[in-house]
């Protein structure tokens with residue numbers, strides 16, 4: 001399993017694609033088991049003997065020390081091809097003309113050479129392995145070409161059906177062979193989906209990680225005691241949801257339970273459910289036929305042992321107008337799988353509906369304690385000025401993203417005292433490292449929630465947000481409809497703020513916002529006359 005750090009760009013051709021290889025081999029084994037039921041009754045002797053050779057190839061692919069991923073793919077492709085031919089010949093009367101015999105013989109030889117080559121690879125001494133690595137890459141590519149060629153041969157010469165049978169082979173089987181052909185030729189052309197690989201490259205255990213021991217322990221316990229657990233890690237932007245998910249994903253008990261069967265998929269760069277499906281198929285190395293991604297993914301996942309899937313920043317799709325229905329269907333279908341433990345991270349405090357989330361549910365992720373915030377700052381930018389540091393971090397309500405960005409400014413040579421002075425003048429604009437990414441700027445992170453489709457379509461929610469930000473201690477929920485009397489649907493407005501993670505309820509039941517969000521709103525948006533009138537009316541009536 002790959003645990004490349006999130007900022008390391010790993011070459012997809014390295015051994016880091018261990019999980020992909022495991023899935024490829026697992027799929028090959030499953031295909032082989034299914035094939036065993038049909039090959040016995042077949043009239044072509046080669047097809048009866050092929051499962052044994054394939055079994056050896058799969059075992060060898062599992063034990064090679066170099067080019068593991070490519071060997072795994074090769075084993076899977078060989079198995080897929082033989083299975084398609086075997087299926088096409090079930091119940092058919094075979095007419096073995098000379099050319100068919102030659103073609104079958106070529107295929108037999110190709111399988112034999114693959115087995116022999118892999119056997120040679122496994123028995124090489126370490127130093128020879130290193131020397132032969134590039135030679136092996138070329139040989140594997142050549143084998144792939146041969147398998148691709150075999151598909152063409154069997155397909156072109158009157159589409160298997162006429163050659164093997166007097167009855168027509170169903171369109172379905174022909175389509176299957178065509179798909180395998182497409183799959184083989186794209187792989188053989190050396191055109192793997194490099195760009196998408198990073199979407200599911202799992203993050204490493206966070207290097208700097210404080211104040212979350214209890215949360216992680218609770219989540220791990222829920223996963224180990226509920227099979228399969230469904231957990232939602234919720235909270236405002238920048239509170240540390242992704243970081244906590246990475247810690248759970250890399251926890252040793254979780255590694256022990258799921259081993260290689262763990263996938264971490266970031267939904268952030270995705271704009272459609274279709275692209276999420278594609279990414280999931282790639283993450284699990286599912287081979288797709290007839291373009292039916294959903295069917296292929298579900299059938300594949302059903303056959304796996306216990307598997308963990310993390311869907312990070314799901315709000316990207318969940319809050320989108322066009323995609324929310326589709327992503328809801330997908331999530332519901334995934335959560336119906338008995339083998340699949342699901343963790344999602346999402347901005348807001350309400351979990352996605354349609355899934356029975358494991359109870360007791362995880363609490364909404366709070367900001368970290370002052371001590372943890374200080375530890376985060378000290379780990380990035382050590383300082384002796386503990387007193388000012390505490391004031392500085394309390395100014396940003398100990399929101400981990402803000403703490404991290406302040407510490408990054410500290411690394412640039414600014415002391416906590418200097419940062420505090422600048423904070424008083426510049427406020428949230430200070431917390432900006434000059435980049436356009438949310439990890440570099442508090443404003444960018446907050447504006448993602450402000451610009452979410454949910455808030456854009458609900459002017460009432462935005463109005464409520466301005467009012468809460470204007471009042472120093474937020475608004476007591478008890479008086480919400482009285483204070484915000486110009487808002488028609490106050491409940492809906494409140495829910496939208498909860499869903500975006502922009503507002504939350506305090507223990508004393510006041511609807512409020514974190515300090516950085518308050519500052520962002522007050523400095524970027526003016527409170528309207530109606531809102532002021534409502535506030536004044538309420539407080540004058542009280543007086």
Ligand SMILES: Nc1ncnc2c1ncn2[C@@H]1O[C@H](COP(=O)(O)OP(=O)(O)OP(=O)(O)O)[C@@H](O)[C@H]1O
Nearest residue numbers: 208209210237238239240241242243376400401404
């Ligand atoms: N417990 C922690 N200890 C140290 N640093 C943390 C912790 N939690 C979060 N951080 C840091 O805070 C920043 C934001 O964290 P993260 O990306 O996990 O937040 P998020 O809630 O997933 O944000 P978003 O809603 O934008 O996806 C990151 O730089 C991360 O390293």
Ligand SMILES: [Mg+2]
Nearest residue numbers: 241242313345
């Ligand atoms: Mg995140």
